[in-house]
Structures are given as C-alpha cells and as structure tokens.
Amino acid sequence: MEIQTYDIAGVALLTPRHIGDERGYFAETFRADLFAKHIGDYRFVQDNESRSAKVGTIRGLHFQSEPHAQGKLVRCTAGALFDVAVDIRAGSPTFGQWVSETLTPDNGKQLWVPPGFAHGFCALEPDTVIAYKVTGSYYSVECDKGLAWNDPAIGIVWPDAADPETLSVKDRKQPLLADLPPYFSWSE
Numbered sequence: 001m002e003i004q005t006y007d008i009a010g011v012a013l014l015t016p017r018h019i020g021d022e023r024g025y026f027a028e029t030f031r032a033d034l035f036a037k038h039i040g041d042y043r044f045v046q047d048n049e050s051r052s053a054k055v056g057t058i059r060g061l062h063f064q065s066e067p068h069a070q071g072k073l074v075r076c077t078a079g080a081l082f083d084v085a086v087d088i089r090a091g092s093p094t095f096g097q098w099v100s101e102t103l104t105p106d107n108g109k110q111l112w113v114p115p116g117f118a119h120g121f122c123a124l125e126p127d128t129v130i131a132y133k134v135t136g137s138y139y140s141v142e143c144d145k146g147l148a149w150n151d152p153a154i155g156i157v158w159p160d161a162a163d164p165e166t167l168s169v170k171d172r173k174q175p176l177l178a179d180l181p182p183y184f185s186w187s188e
Helices: 032-038
Strands: 002-005 012-015 018-021 024-027 044-052 058-064 072-078 081-087 098-103 110-113 117-123 128-135 144-146
Touching: 044 072, 058 081, 072 081, 072 098, 072 117, 081 110, 081 128, 098 110
Parallel strands: none
Antiparallel strands: 002 012, 012 110, 018 024, 044 128, 058 117, 058 144, 072 110, 072 128, 081 098, 081 117
C-alpha cells in the first residue's frame, strides 16, 4: 500500500496495490498494522455508505465535534467522487486550508480525514457510492456539525458539475468558517 501525506498535517492518501489479471483485480483495502504504523493507532467503530444518484450532488462539509469526534477513511466503490478535507483545528498553521482527491473504484485511492477536519464531496458520475470507516465514536446527533461548502474564505475549487440545488436542507444552512466555534484545537 502506498501512503502519501500532504502539506496539511494529518491528512493522508492511501492507495492499495491492485493485483490483477484478465478477470479483474484483488486489493487489500485496509490493514490495521500498516495504518497504525504510518498514520496512527485509531480504532474504527463503524462503516458507512451513501449513494448519490445525480451527477453534481454535493454533500458536506460535515464533522462530529468532541466528545464524539470521528476520523474517516473514505473510498469510492462505484462512480467517481471529488473528495475534500478542510482543516478546522483552531491555531493550526493550515487552519481553513483544504486538500482534495478524485476517488474511483479503478484508482483505489482512499482519503484519510482525521478528527479536526470537515469532510465533503461531489458526485462526478451518476450512482456514485462512497464508503467510509469512522473512528472514535458512533454517530451522535448532538455532535453532528457542518461548515458551508462554498465558503469563499476557504475557496474550495469544486468541479464544474457541482450543483448547489442538490444540497440537503441542513447543508444549505451551515455556518461560514469565521462563524464556526473552535470545536478543535491544534496540537503538535
């Protein structure tokens, strides 16, 4: 498995090796020992999946606050998605900065979005399916938080397909980064 890091500390890209032939391929998509060695010793507690029927569907930017903060290991199992992580750790030298990757079943890429980051994505193909493992705690409605997907202070360059009409009612009302309470703090 190839593991790449970014200028934003904590986020990582994991690309499993595909072993293939004319029938298809096999890939080891997760190994706790390699994850702990290269990223950290996190305990995954839940696997989630969602399907976006329409191209341009935007979901996010979402996170869970303490005491139920979650990290996410995200991959795409059908279609294609533009996946984004935004640093929301108060005091971080990269606060408000973001990284993105295009995830597909063929490229096998997985984005690690640690606690302290908001996460969102846009479906690039019809019937795109995102699957992700979460660390820390189970879903908590009280700690379910978000950030405006199009905050100009963050400046995410979304794909042309991104369609604001696909936003959920909840995502249409998310706060700007400047109005977000300091849910997470930077620590080296």
